[in-house]
Amino acid sequence: MTTFRVNGRDHDLDIDPDTPLLWVLRDELRLTGTKFGCGIAQCGACTVMLDGMPRRSCVTPISMVEGSEIVTIEAIEGPEADAVRAAWTAIDVPQCGWCQSGQIMSATALLQAIPKPTDGDINDAMAGNVCRCATYVRIRQAIHDAAKTLEG
Amino acid sequence: MKHVMWAVATAVFCAAPVWAQDGLSGPDAFAGIADEQARSVALFEEMGKVLTHPRCLNCHPVTGGPTQGDDMHPHSPPVVRGEADFGAAGMNCNVCHGTANMQLTSGSGSIPGHEPWSLAPVSMGWQGASLADICTQIKDPERNGGKSLEDLHEHNAHDGLVGWGWEPGEGRTPAPGSQELFGALTRAWIDTGAACPS
Ligand code: FES
Ligand code: FES
Numbered sequence: 001m002t003t004f005r006v007n008g009r010d011h012d013l014d015i016d017p018d019t020p021l022l023w024v025l026r027d028e029l030r031l032t033g034t035k036f037g038c039g040i041a042q043c044g045a046c047t048v049m050l051d052g053m054p055r056r057s058c059v060t061p062i063s064m065v066e067g068s069e070i071v072t073i074e075a076i077e078g079p080e081a082d083a084v085r086a087a088w089t090a091i092d093v094p095q096c097g098w099c100q101s102g103q104i105m106s107a108t109a110l111l112q113a114i115p116k117p118t119d120g121d122i123n124d125a126m127a128g129n130v131c132r133c134a135t136y137v138r139i140r141q142a143i144h145d146a147a148k149t150l151e152g
Numbered sequence: 153m154k155h156v157m158w159a160v161a162t163a164v165f166c167a168a169p170v171w172a173q174d175g176l177s178g179p180d181a182f183a184g185i186a187d188e189q190a191r192s193v194a195l196f197e198e199m200g201k202v203l204t205h206p207r208c209l210n211c212h213p214v215t216g217g218p219t220q221g222d223d224m225h226p227h228s229p230p231v232v233r234g235e236a237d238f239g240a241a242g243m244n245c246n247v248c249h250g251t252a253n254m255q256l257t258s259g260s261g262s263i264p265g266h267e268p269w270s271l272a273p274v275s276m277g278w279q280g281a282s283l284a285d286i287c288t289q290i291k292d293p294e295r296n297g298g299k300s301l302e303d304l305h306e307h308n309a310h311d312g313l314v315g316w317g318w319e320p321g322e323g324r325t326p327a328p329g330s331q332e333l334f335g336a337l338t339r340a341w342i343d344t345g346a347a348c349p350s
Contacts, residue, residue, distance in 0.1 A: 019257075039256065039257060040256055040261075041263055047247075053246065054243070056248050059248055059250070059254055059263045061254050064251060107242075110243075112242075113241035117241075121240070124234075124243065125242030125243045126242075127229050128243055128248075
């Protein structure tokens, strides 16, 4: 049995301890906002918040989340997440959208750590989130925009 | 009778001192070097097989982020060292590296993990350094995190992250020998004066 909390709800699942969290989120809990891109920690599409920190769910065995609190794109909230969401929609950052829940998780985590990130901070924090539609320019813009709204 | 002989042979074999394991010799292999200083240097050179193995070097870079693989290519995805030797704000090591190695479900290989997991500080970086320089550096409390030689032995013989080098998960070549042997070499090197190669 693995006991953990996802988006404020407790779960008790009898599941192979090696099962990746991403599989559990999508196949068991039907939270399909978190995407599978590579399964090998190379793309960032599967990023969720694990105990308040970003985490690639494709390389997180379910045994590792025992007693943890997980937040996915379906429920992320707070000043930084709200600012990111507003900035993202204001300039229509997504193209196909596949990578975007991961992008939003990483951008939120960055703003939580550095409220006014430089281009360099953005490069470093977002380097693990790949976008095959190459929306990088808008992602950068939206992070700067979100930082500005957080200032006020 | 044959059985007894086999049993005796097996017992003798198992009780014998460990001379070598997978490319790393034990301290006994150096007992024949009469000069203590020369013996100490030889022991350190043997330790050097571990210290300069990719499993150790990859996380002991000299400046920037870690490298990967036996060919020590840059880490993918690209990562930076960060202020705490733990990656960038918003993308620290724990974004991917967990508390233990994890077998990949998609494809072969594994993501390495251990608790704790981080880069060695810059002062302990020795990618590309000579064994002589690594030796001086490793003994220098200014650069080794304030460790005495005894602390260094403890670190080499028992630290969990050092030990990871011998259990690196599928798809990675382990460091030569074992942590036990590396600890024994460190002990013998210290006991012979912790001399450095010139
Ligand atoms: S699916 Fe997890 S990093 Fe690509
Ligand atoms: S928007 Fe299509 S992959 Fe990023």
